[in-house]
Amino acid sequence: MTKVGERYLEVDPWTVVESSFRPELGRVSESIFSLANEYMGVRGYFEEGYSGDRLLGSYFNGFYEEIQVIQPAAYKGMIAKSRFMVNTIDWLYTRIQLDGETLDLAKSKFTNFRRVLDFRTGTLYREFIWETRSGKWLKIVFWRLLSMVEPNLGCQRITVSPLNFSGLVEMQLGLDFSPLHEATAQNFWSCEERQQQENIVALLGKTNSLGHQLFSAFSLKLGAPVQAKLVEGEKYIGLKFILELSQDKSIDIDKIVTNYADKNRNTPSREVWKTGMKQALKNQDLSFETVLKQHTSYWSEVWRTSDITIEGDPENQQGIRFCIFQLHQTLHGADSNSNIGAKGLTGEAYNGHTFWDTETYCLPFYMFNNAKAARNLLQFRYRTLPQAQERARELDCQGAFYPIATIDGNEGCGLWQHASLQLQVGSAVAYGIWHYTKVCNDDDFLYNQGIEMLIEISRCYASRGQWGPRTGEFGFYGVMGPDEFHMMVHNNCYLNFMAKKTFEFTLRTIKRMKTSCQELLLKVEQKTSLQPSELETWQH
Amino acid sequence: MTKVGERYLEVDPWTVVESSFRPELGRVSESIFSLANEYMGVRGYFEEGYSGDRLLGSYFNGFYEEIQVIQPAAYKGMIAKSRFMVNTIDWLYTRIQLDGETLDLAKSKFTNFRRVLDFRTGTLYREFIWETRSGKWLKIVFWRLLSMVEPNLGCQRITVSPLNFSGLVEMQLGLDFSPLHEATAQNFWSCEERQQQENIVALLGKTNSLGHQLFSAFSLKLGAPVQAKLVEGEKYIGLKFILELSQDKSIDIDKIVTNYADKNRNTPSREVWKTGMKQALKNQDLSFETVLKQHTSYWSEVWRTSDITIEGDPENQQGIRFCIFQLHQTLHGADSNSNIGAKGLTGEAYNGHTFWDTETYCLPFYMFNNAKAARNLLQFRYRTLPQAQERARELDCQGAFYPIATIDGNEGCGLWQHASLQLQVGSAVAYGIWHYTKVCNDDDFLYNQGIEMLIEISRCYASRGQWGPRTGEFGFYGVMGPDEFHMMVHNNCYLNFMAKKTFEFTLRTIKRMKTSCQELLLKVEQKTSLQPSELETWQH
Structure with missing residues (x-):
């Protein structure tokens, strides 16, 4: 019955590296490769869609839903309502198609996989080469961060590099409120408002039981001119476009995301929308580089003041830095309403x-x-x-x-x-x-x-x-x-x-x-x- | 925190007597004055309707419903479904009106109340004098038994005696599937079939989750000729009639009830109906006196073989007989599918x-x-x-x-x-x-x-x-x-x-x-x- 961890990650003083994808340990990796900034957190899931076993988890600190507890018998002191940190929006939503084939690491052929959590930059980096059934090799890099400086801000950079071809690739980036809260196998969201306002695409979700609201918006910065088409679903909004790729030339697609969580049931939707949109308008001109720079500089300061050096013990050196990184990610004094859940912002166990x-x-x-x-x-x-x-x-x-x-x-x-x-x-x-x-x-x-x-x-x-x-x-x-x-x-x-x-x-x-x-x-x-x-x- | 019982019942070797109604102890009395015959049980509730605090409980041994348990977190060994002895039919349903006033001991004026559980006859007897707002005095006796000889058989005798008037009284006797299962505050029944067939009025109930079926039927024997009118409701069937009363003359109204519980979800409704109706046809010719005689003779045999005499200690003499009575009521070997719930057939606590x-x-x-x-x-x-x-x-x-x-x-x-x-x-x-x-x-x-x-x-x-x-x-x-x-x-x-x-x-x-x-x-x-x-x- 003893649980023994399997070592499948590289030992390094400043990073956690998975150098070949282990699907059977996918959920463990999703937890380890989680990012957070106290305000929100995302598991290290594959944002391009993945049909294998996983938990697409995206959480906000103290943002919860509730269900009625039904006990076979009631005794004094038993709780009547269960409240839990609810799974929210997949704001990293991405889909990529090439020659009619949709990228899905559970089904697609790929090589040179590498996933890196970097304590110094506070980013999650992932790369691999997708070998399509049509014989094309496309190198893809996913890079993400949750800004430690601006709590509402999350960024995603996708870099595509065609290694043996020139041609078209179809992409869709969006905001998706349809992930299930896994513990109850339910989705708690309905979305009444969605809108494209100039460069900003935005969506407002409301939870079913408590009516807590979450505003999410994104703008795109592309390294190439495209004609983007708006795609809408019941709990979704996104942009679809076709990129023209030239062999050996990389293109960056940057997604600047603003998430604003309102936990007050009495705030009118239009107020939440307004506050969120104001943030989004402020954030839309930011570049990935600028945000990354500020964010990295925050982490430099953390390491300057809080690093612990363990000499001659590389495993524990990595381990202690991972712990410091996790603690600061989960809470660093940004909001007096925050606390630290048993699993931080990395999953649903212990209900947050x-x-x-x-x-x-x-x-x-x-x-x-x-x-x-x-x-x-x-x-x-x-x-x-x-x-x-x-x-x-x-x-x-x-x-x-x-x-x-x-x-x-x-x-x-x-x-x-x-x-x-x-x-x-x-x-x-x-x-x-x-x-x-x-x-x-x-x-x-x-x-x-x-x-x-x-x-x-x-x-x-x-x-x-x-x-x-x-x-x-x-x-x-x-x-x-x-x-x-x-x-x-x-x-x-x-x-x-x-x-x-x-x-x-x-x-x-x-x-x-x-x-x-x-x-x-x-x-x-x-x-x-x-x-x-x-x-x-x-x-x- | 110590629970100390209040003595409000008379000490007697062969009966339990409540000689003036104590509404604040009504639920305790309902439990104590319960009747059962292993197959079914009813609490000692007031069948004429009562708007005060009470639990109208009527149960069948091993006859259950289920709900999904919703726990805030799941751990190995926790149950997913809760099964419980479900509250069923009020087969003693009675309503009495006099000069437009409906009898209700929570609201009506009454004197000479007396409720007696008799161990020798295995019956529950209740009498009082109803003093209407119009100044009429009507003595009413309710007498009930659940046959220890025919498990499906229950009998009710109502005796009305006008003490200071001659005139009309309106009565309604029926079968009612609308009582709530109190523990879940839900009614679990739907009734698709009801019918009057010659002297028999019958109703079939089906539980919502598991589809367990319960057939119930009654026929009336009246000490006076009446024109009875059929009354039907969503979960109800009954007969309404007007009795002409002469001062100082008593009239008996006897209700012979057949209940047939089928616990097999796969039995077609028509089969359950057929089996139940066959029983009801067999029972309809029985008189209250015949049933009471057989029933009393069964109890005589119980006391002949199982009595325990305690000399010089009247409280414990009554107590030990109450226990023997309860045990035999709850189980006496009629059916190998029966068992003994923590509260017998007297209530919902411990879910049966x-x-x-x-x-x-x-x-x-x-x-x-x-x-x-x-x-x-x-x-x-x-x-x-x-x-x-x-x-x-x-x-x-x-x-x-x-x-x-x-x-x-x-x-x-x-x-x-x-x-x-x-x-x-x-x-x-x-x-x-x-x-x-x-x-x-x-x-x-x-x-x-x-x-x-x-x-x-x-x-x-x-x-x-x-x-x-x-x-x-x-x-x-x-x-x-x-x-x-x-x-x-x-x-x-x-x-x-x-x-x-x-x-x-x-x-x-x-x-x-x-x-x-x-x-x-x-x-x-x-x-x-x-x-x-x-x-x-x-x-x-």
């Missing part, structure tokens, strides 16, 4: 949910190189404090019961006992507040937001736990510890200890505020209706 | 599912007073052996993994870990086989059916457990013991011990068969492809 892993494992990384990102992560918990308070009520607790898995602050874990008996998220948040404010010296956060969370978490623990009548010691009955396996255990060591630490830190902070910022303390005492008797209770 | 409680707690009761019923319970497990074998495959085990909760042999428990980690059902079945065959001396069952289950259960345990490399001792890793709380524990004492006992009994039985019935042994060895090496493995 954030776990206590954020505070426990990810937060420390940012504290030392990106304090803004670290603070944003804790602000996500502050913003979702009301949902945690509501969840506490559902579980007969006081204060705030932070969810074990969430995308919007509400409990998203569908496993009954896991969601109801695991209490370590609260203490992880408290630990995160302690750790971050200590390392980053952020008393402003601690006294304005952190303290409110600390009080509500302490309150929850005090209401859920017990003090031994004889020893006076605090502990929990009937919990699931952070091993996430054994349920209904008493006095889980980790939890008991972390609750104690949470009480102590809360009391210590209140004491400090009494001398250093009494007004702020008064404010939070009023807001939380804190009683002196509560502080006594936590004093153990 | 059978648990290991059947073998562990119920089976011993029957072994000593109704060997046929005991054997039927074990035969249910034999009949559903294929489903248990399939479930074992799903959980990467060999042999047979009996479900923790089931109505049709398939796993019906929607709690992931409970369904996948609880292994005690297999050993409960093995224990049941041992216990029953030992007490009832049924070698025929043991050698023909029991042994096959024993082999498959032992096989399952051997594949799921481990033998210690040093001690050679057998035990399980990662299970949920019969406490049903702690999950992923190792070496649960009860389970380890019961598995050992299962291995031992299986081997002992095989050894005995070698000398006493070698041919039967050969047959089961061939059927189960039993290997000598397996027997060696179990020898610990």
Whole structure:
């Protein structure tokens, strides 16, 4: 039953290279070759269409849909709705035809395949030579990036080079809302608006259950004059054109894409369209080179400040850089509404949910190189404090019961006992507040937001736990510890200890505020209706 | 959090009496005053219509519907379909109008309420005096029974006595498929066929998902001549008539009902109709008195053979008789397809599912007073052996993994870990086989059916457990013991011990068969492809 990874990628300090395509590992590669910029992410799928096994995944941070959970029996604490990071638009959509044959790496003959993820440029590069049934050899390069500078911006460059012929190739580039959300085998999109406005082709998608909206637009820059024809479908808009190729001459096709995700159900469609189109108009004059330059320069700065060098161990050198690259891709402080899902923005597993892993494992990384990102992560918990308070009520607790898995602050874990008996998220948040404010010296956060969370978490623990009548010691009955396996255990060591630490830190902070910022303390005492008797209770 | 029952019923050795209606305890009373005859059951609801809180529940043993389970995330072993004993027909449907006022105990004024469940007659009796807004006093008695002699037969007697007036009362008696299945807040029925054929009014219902069919018919016997008018609805058929009442004279209205449940989806509707109608024609000439006499005589025999007398403790005397009454109502050996759901036929909780409680707690009761019923319970497990074998495959085990909760042999428990980690059902079945065959001396069952289950259960345990490399001792890793709380524990004492006992009994039985019935042994060895090496493995 042990999972052993197969090594099929080249070891290199700054890149991940797949030098011959392994279709049986296609899904693994799609995950590894994912790109993201915190705002959005795409798996490393083949944008030209691929009839083999794959997951065409394109996600936006915190952008979700929901389904009603149907359980055979309802028990207290079970969730009624499941929310998940929904699969969105294939904004890299490409189709290429030559002599009537459509390119499809599951069926077409090809050689010299090479796929490269480059940590320094933050790009995914892929090349191969397509050998058509008619005997033509066409070298194709796909190159993509998601701008770390402009969150709404994605770019794709396709370079075609005819190696043994001159002639015509037909191409279609578009925006496609028809990919399925794989986990539910459903498509959640409908598209009522689509339009071509000068050089910009745009489409607005709306999710079926929650009505979240996503605007997408692209403009093309071609290295050759073409007559492009507009193609429209129910959930699609694109441009079709024929390129005239001359042997040994390369042509670049650049697609500049603007994606704008609105998560507010109440925004009128025309507003979303307007905001998105404004961005698209701003982006349309950008060249691939300009964007790439800015983007690369962002990554240079990341490596200048955050690189870790491991000498004499090339595998781990590559590995640690891959991790740093992934963390920065997934989150770097661009938006205080973002968080880090268990799989980042690389796939559907774990529904895009954030776990206590954020505070426990990810937060420390940012504290030392990106304090803004670290603070944003804790602000996500502050913003979702009301949902945690509501969840506490559902579980007969006081204060705030932070969810074990969430995308919007509400409990998203569908496993009954896991969601109801695991209490370590609260203490992880408290630990995160302690750790971050200590390392980053952020008393402003601690006294304005952190303290409110600390009080509500302490309150929850005090209401859920017990003090031994004889020893006076605090502990929990009937919990699931952070091993996430054994349920209904008493006095889980980790939890008991972390609750104690949470009480102590809360009391210590209140004491400090009494001398250093009494007004702020008064404010939070009023807001939380804190009683002196509560502080006594936590004093153990 | 402790649940403490409120005593609101009279203590009596042979009856349960509610002498003034307690609407806030209405659902509890409905459960307590339930009637059943193994084939079908009805809660003690008010058949004349009631606008207060209640559950109008009418069930048939093993008669189920299913819904697709929608889980936020899928894990190995989770069930995809939820099957449950579905709420069916209100075959006691009654409406009574007097001076334009419709009787409804949530709104009408009434006195002298009394509801009596009688263990000796197996009937539910209810009486009260309705005081209409127009000042009329009408005493009404409802009396019902579900025949223990004819499983398809149910009877209702309504007696009306005008205490202070002579005049007209309007009544409607019918069959109604519109009650909701409360747990899913859905009605699962459609009715394509309804008909009045001479004195018989009949209706055929079909469930929406599985197409299970239920035929219902009634005929009326009235103590006065009336002109009855047929009333039809989408899921309803009934007779409406006006009775002329004379002060101080009682009139009986008897409803003889035939219910025929077909659980085979492939039976054509006309066949179900034909079979049901044949029964109804046979039943229509029966009088309430005749049915009551046969029914009471059945119960006399039950009490003659199975009564338990507790002297000097009236509460427990009533309690033990209530339990005996409930057990015989729910199951008494009429049908080898029946089993005992966690709530019998009295409600929707636990979905009508059978648990290991059947073998562990119920089976011993029957072994000593109704060997046929005991054997039927074990035969249910034999009949559903294929489903248990399939479930074992799903959980990467060999042999047979009996479900923790089931109505049709398939796993019906929607709690992931409970369904996948609880292994005690297999050993409960093995224990049941041992216990029953030992007490009832049924070698025929043991050698023909029991042994096959024993082999498959032992096989399952051997594949799921481990033998210690040093001690050679057998035990399980990662299970949920019969406490049903702690999950992923190792070496649960009860389970380890019961598995050992299962291995031992299986081997002992095989050894005995070698000398006493070698041919039967050969047959089961061939059927189960039993290997000598397996027997060696179990020898610990």
